[in-house]
Every structure is written in C-alpha cells, then in structure tokens.
Amino acid sequence: MNHATGRVWSPVVTPFAADLAPDTERFVGHCRWLVDQSVGLAVFGTNSEANSLGVDEKVRLLDALIDAGIPTEQLMPGTGSCSLPETVKQTRHAVSQGVAGVLMLPPFYYKGVSDEGLYRYFSEVIERVGDARLRIYLYHIPPVSQVALSLDLIARLREAFPGNIAGVKDSSGDWANTQALIERFGGDGFEVYAGSETFLLQTLRAGGAGCISATANVNPRAIAQLARSWQAGDADEQQAALLRIRKIFERFPVIAALKAATARYSDYAPWAQVRPPLIELNGLQRDELYELLDAAGFDMPGLDKR
Amino acid sequence: MNHATGRVWSPVVTPFAADLAPDTERFVGHCRWLVDQSVGLAVFGTNSEANSLGVDEKVRLLDALIDAGIPTEQLMPGTGSCSLPETVKQTRHAVSQGVAGVLMLPPFYYKGVSDEGLYRYFSEVIERVGDARLRIYLYHIPPVSQVALSLDLIARLREAFPGNIAGVKDSSGDWANTQALIERFGGDGFEVYAGSETFLLQTLRAGGAGCISATANVNPRAIAQLARSWQAGDADEQQAALLRIRKIFERFPVIAALKAATARYSDYAPWAQVRPPLIELNGLQRDELYELLDAAGFDMPGLDKR
Numbered sequence: 001m002n003h004a005t006g007r008v009w010s011p012v013v014t015p016f017a018a019d020l021a022p023d024t025e026r027f028v029g030h031c032r033w034l035v036d037q038s039v040g041l042a043v044f045g046t047n048s049e050a051n052s053l054g055v056d057e058k059v060r061l062l063d064a065l066i067d068a069g070i071p072t073e074q075l076m077p078g079t080g081s082c083s084l085p086e087t088v089k090q091t092r093h094a095v096s097q098g099v100a101g102v103l104m105l106p107p108f109y110y111k112g113v114s115d116e117g118l119y120r121y122f123s124e125v126i127e128r129v130g131d132a133r134l135r136i137y138l139y140h141i142p143p144v145s146q147v148a149l150s151l152d153l154i155a156r157l158r159e160a161f162p163g164n165i166a167g168v169k170d171s172s173g174d175w176a177n178t179q180a181l182i183e184r185f186g187g188d189g190f191e192v193y194a195g196s197e198t199f200l201l202q203t204l205r206a207g208g209a210g211c212i213s214a215t216a217n218v219n220p221r222a223i224a225q226l227a228r229s230w231q232a233g234d235a236d237e238q239q240a241a242l243l244r245i246r247k248i249f250e251r252f253p254v255i256a257a258l259k260a261a262t263a264r265y266s267d268y269a270p271w272a273q274v275r276p277p278l279i280e281l282n283g284l285q286r287d288e289l290y291e292l293l294d295a296a297g298f299d300m301p302g303l304d305k306r
Numbered sequence: 307m308n309h310a311t312g313r314v315w316s317p318v319v320t321p322f323a324a325d326l327a328p329d330t331e332r333f334v335g336h337c338r339w340l341v342d343q344s345v346g347l348a349v350f351g352t353n354s355e356a357n358s359l360g361v362d363e364k365v366r367l368l369d370a371l372i373d374a375g376i377p378t379e380q381l382m383p384g385t386g387s388c389s390l391p392e393t394v395k396q397t398r399h400a401v402s403q404g405v406a407g408v409l410m411l412p413p414f415y416y417k418g419v420s421d422e423g424l425y426r427y428f429s430e431v432i433e434r435v436g437d438a439r440l441r442i443y444l445y446h447i448p449p450v451s452q453v454a455l456s457l458d459l460i461a462r463l464r465e466a467f468p469g470n471i472a473g474v475k476d477s478s479g480d481w482a483n484t485q486a487l488i489e490r491f492g493g494d495g496f497e498v499y500a501g502s503e504t505f506l507l508q509t510l511r512a513g514g515a516g517c518i519s520a521t522a523n524v525n526p527r528a529i530a531q532l533a534r535s536w537q538a539g540d541a542d543e544q545q546a547a548l549l550r551i552r553k554i555f556e557r558f559p560v561i562a563a564l565k566a567a568t569a570r571y572s573d574y575a576p577w578a579q580v581r582p583p584l585i586e587l588n589g590l591q592r593d594e595l596y597e598l599l600d601a602a603g604f605d606m607p608g609l610d611k612r
Binding site: 020046052053054055083085086089106107109110111114116117120121124143145146147275276277 | 326352357358359360361362363388389390391392395412413414415416417419420422423424426427430449450451452453581582583584585
C-alpha cells in the first residue's frame with residue numbers, strides 16, 4: 001500500500017554520566033524534544049548503545065519515559081538480545097507498558113544459524129510473552145548483527161503469527177532488499193522501514209512505511225517533514241537536503257558523532273560520553289564535524305538545555 | 307616457559323529440560339564426571355550456549371556447582387557479555403565464589419571497534435570488580451565474536467593489570483596466532499590455551515598451557531592424558547588419536563553433536579536439546595554420528611546415567 005504519510009523513528013542516543021550510568025533526566029528531556037520534532041522513539045536500538053546496557057537499566061529507562069508522560073504510541077523499544085529469557089523479560093515488560101511495538105534483533109552471538117533456528121527463537125519469544133498486544137518489528141542489520149533475517153523467515157513468521165509480526169527495519173543498506181521486502185509484504189499493513197533516511201523517499205514511493213534512522217536524533221524535523229510531504233513537488237529537493245546532513249555524520253563513527261553534535265547544541269559537554277567499547281570523537285574529528293555542520297547551516301533548535 | 311603438565315578445560319555443554327530451562331541436576335552430574343576425567347570446567351563458554359542463557363540463570367548454575375561441592379579451582383566460568391554492568395555482575399559473583407579464573411569475551415555487538423575501546427572496556431570491568439583475586443582469561447574467538455583481541459591490546463592490558471590478566475584462549479583456529487601469543491607472552495606465567503585439542507601438542511611443545519576444547523566434553527580423559535604426558539614417546543600417536551575423534555564431531559554442527567553423543571552414552575535423550583537459535587541434529591545426522599563413533603570404538607565410560 002502507499003502511505004499518505006510516512007513515519008520516522010529515532011533510535012534514541014543514550015546519555016551517560018561521567019561514571020557511565022545512564023543520565024535518566026537528560027534521556028527523558030531528549031525524548032521529549034524528539035517527540036516535539038514529530039519523530040517516534042525507537043529507544044534501545046543500535047545507536048542507543050542498547051547492547052552495552054543491562055536489562056535492568058533498559059527496564060528502568062523505559063519506566064522513566066512512561067512515568068514522565070511520554071505517550072506510549074511514540075515508543076518502539078529494542079528488546080532483542082542473545083538470550084531467550086532476557087528477550088522475553090524485556091519484551092513482556094515493554095508490552096505490559098503499552099508500547100506501540102518492539103524492535104527485535106535476532107540472537108546475534110552464534111553465526112551461520114539456520115532460518116529454522118531463528119524461527120524457533122522468535123516463536124518461543126512470542127509464545128512466552130503471550131500477549132495479543134505484542135507487535136514485533138523485526139530488526140535486519142547484518143552489518144552489525146551478522147545474523148540476517150531472510151524473506152522466507154519473515155514470511156513464515158508472518159504466517160504463523162499474523163497479529164504479532166508488524167513490520168521490519170531494514171538496516172542492510174541494500175535498497176534491493178528493502179524493495180523486495182516492500183514488494184513481498186508491504187501490501188497488507190506490514191510496515192517496512194528503511195534503516196536510514198538515505199532511502200526514505202524511495203521507500204515511501206515504493207509503498208514502505210518510513211525510516212528508523214540514526215540521524216533522526218539530530219535532524220528529526222526535516223526527516224519527519226519529508227515523511228509527511230513525500231508526495232509534494234519539492235520531495236526530491238528535501239531528500240537531497242537530508243542527504244547533505246547525513247553525509248556529514250557518515251564521515252565519522254556515527255554514534256560518537258551524533259553525541260558530539262548533541263553535546264554542542266545542548267551546551268552540555270557530557271552528552272559526548274559513550275560506553276566502551278565505543279570511543280568518543282577525538283578533538284580533531286570533533287572540530288571537523290562542527291565546521292562541516294556550520295558550513296551546512298545546521299542547528300538543533302529547541303534542544304533540551306537544562 | 308614449558309609446562310611439565312598441560313591443563314585441559316571443557317566448555318561444559320548445558321543440559322536443558324523440554325521447556326528449555328537448564329537442568330541443574332544433570333549439569334552438576336556432568337560437571338562431576340568431567341572433573342573425574344581430569345578436565346577443568348570452563349562453564350558458560352560458546353559450547354555451553356552461554357550467550358543464550360540469562361545472567362540470572364548463569365549465576366544460579368554456578369552457585370549450584372559450588373553448593374554441590376565442585377572444587378572452585380576447577381572452575382573457569384565465562385562471564386563476558388556485550389554489556390558492562392552485566393559483565394561486571396557475573397564476574398564479581400564468580401570471583402566472590404573463589405573460582406580459578408574467568409573466561410572473558412570482548413563485548414561483541416559492535417563490530418570494527420578499536421583497541422582503545424576494548425582496552426577501556428576491560429579496564430572498566432577490572433576496576434569495577436575491584437578484587438585482587440580476579441584472574442581473567444581473555445577469550446579470542448573471532449569466527450564467532452567477530453571482535454578480535456590483538457596482541458598489542460593484550461600487551462597493554464597485561465602491563466596495566468599484571469595481576470588480573472592471567473591468560474588467553476585462542477579460538478581463532480590460526481596456529482600462527484597461538485604461536486605468536488606464546489612467543490610474546492608465554493615466558494612468565496601467562497597461560498596460553500589453544501581453542502581445541504587440534505593444537506594441543508603443538509601448544510605444549512611451544513610452551514603454552516594446554517587447551518580449552520569443545521570435544522573435552524565427550525573425550526576428556528584422552529585429551530587430559532596427552533596434556534599430562536606430552537613429553538612421552540607416544541605423544542604424536544596420542545595426538546593423532548584425538549584428531550580422529552575430533553574430526554568426527556567437526557562433520558556436524560558441533561554443539562548439537564556433543565549433546566547428541568552425551569544423550570546416547572548417558573541413555574538420556576533430552577540431553578540432545580539445544581536452545582534456539584541452535585537446532586539439534588536431525589535423524590540422519592544423528593545416525594551418521596553414531597555410526598562413525600561406533601566405527602571409531604568411541605565411548606564415554608562412567609557418564610552420569612541418573
């Protein structure tokens with residue numbers, strides 16, 4: 001189907017204090033700002049350093065968002081891990097809180113696993129969560145997870161659990177795969193999200209749902225604007241403008257660059273902190289990033305500055 | 307240094323009940339049997355499906371072994387995960403129980419991370435655990451983790467934490483790397499373990515410590531025998547005999563094959579159960595495995611048959 005309006009989600013970067021503990025207050029503030037910019041919150045994604053967080057930390061952060069009044073329909077937390085019981089625990093908690101959906105990685109320690117093994121894994125999770133409200137967005141990100149979700153696996157899961165398999169995020173970076181997903185599954189409400197705004201316009205024109213993109217942390221309003229107005233006459237120019245900003249961030253380790261930008265425009269240097277094994281940008285990289293952003297007239301207006 | 311006697315550790319396979327919960331009683335029994343065969347217990351390794359277990363499950367299983375009277379000097383639990391707090395939690399618990407050491411994976415979600423990032427990660431873990439008894443065996447298994455531990459990283463960690471960095475398990479499958487580790491670090495008590503008995507004799511002759519091997523779950527006595535008698539005249543024949551058995555298991559998905567063999571020789575079919583995303587051997591594979599083992603005169607005498 002063609003969506004009159006596309007949807008954009010941000011895999012929200014996670015702020016850390018100097019002791020590497022999540023800074024809950026700043027996290028809530030950043031999420032509020034993102035919702036105000038018209039993007040949803042795919043908290044605990046790859047760009048959130050979610051796999052560097054513990055299960056308990058993620059449960060507490062999600063509770064904090066809901067306690068702060070963030071609308072649950074804006075929430076698509078990542079809940080996939082290597083471990084069946086921990087994936088079930090996080091997913092059950094998220095669903096019980098009424099989130100719009102969960103973004104689920106496959107178990108990613110063992111490599112070369114079979115579709116049959118992955119089918120059993122997702123089936124177990126769905127049956128153990130045992131909640132009709134569960135809406136899973138499968139997370140295909142082979143460059144990082146090294147475990148791919150094939151079209152046949154997705155088809156089999158959809159057939160077995162039509163009410164629970166709601167969509168897919170395709171972070172393969174391979175437009176042919178995104179296109180194949182839309183062609184095969186996009187016709188009946190299954191939501192195919194591109195893994196970055198690089199393919200946002202193509203995705204929407206092909207009948208996909210939108211994108212879930214790292215740079216929706218820093219450039220949310222413009223990306224959401226294209227998703228809303230993709231049928232307008234200036235859509236191609238909008239897409240080109242998004243790419244100019246995107247390409248700046250892609251020159252650097254992206255998570256560190258997103259946090260460096262957030263640190264700058266919030267006037268709060270600790271935003272640059274990442275958890276190991278990631279490292280922050282060095283001084284030269286940071287200066288180069290800021291110069292490129294200035295040259296592009298980039299800003300993050302209205303960013304939480306407490 | 308040359309070790310008069312090498313050491314062998316088994317990455318203990320984890321038995322599951324039909325509901326996929328760990329079968330604690332059978333786990334304890336299998337560990338007792340392994341210790342009786344003269345191999346140590348590298349519980350919660352790759353072959354243990356440790357990354358398919360939750361932190362709480364691993365803590366309970368380790369406690370069960372210690373409550374059952376398994377000597378702590380026989381224990382080298384795997385405690386590495388993607389998440390700093392969970393790695394610290396598991397490591398602290400294991401060290402508080404007095405284990406001989408811990409086998410630590412690098413954080414393995416993010417790929418292409420720097421030595422600096424990995425150095426910060428391991429440093430944080432060591433400082434947070436904050437226990438002089440902590441002895442880390444670094445776990446280098448790039449075919450699975452996709453995150454390698456370079457010689458320079460190991461050198462830097464040893465220099466900063468000489469009392470805590472006790473050794474390395476090299477599961478690269480690359481003898482040149484094992485040899486380089488032994489040459490660079492093996493001279494002063496740092497223990498270099500090969501990741502399988504394929505390289506056991508070479509490792510011991512070069513001055514390494516022994517091996518930590520999947521097939522030490524099923525062929526422990528013979529492997530331990532070579533580690534003890536590697537300077538004997540029949541060492542090469544012993545090594546050749548180990549390889550004949552090893553090669554049978556390598557024809558199949560190894561974890562499923564180890565469990566199928568354990569199921570057979572313990573007369574307890576549920577041993578074959580694995581957790582998804584892994585799958586058990588199919589009937590044809592199982593029959594082929596059993597035929598090959600019979601043809602080789604293989605047995606697992608004395609296996610726990612309760």
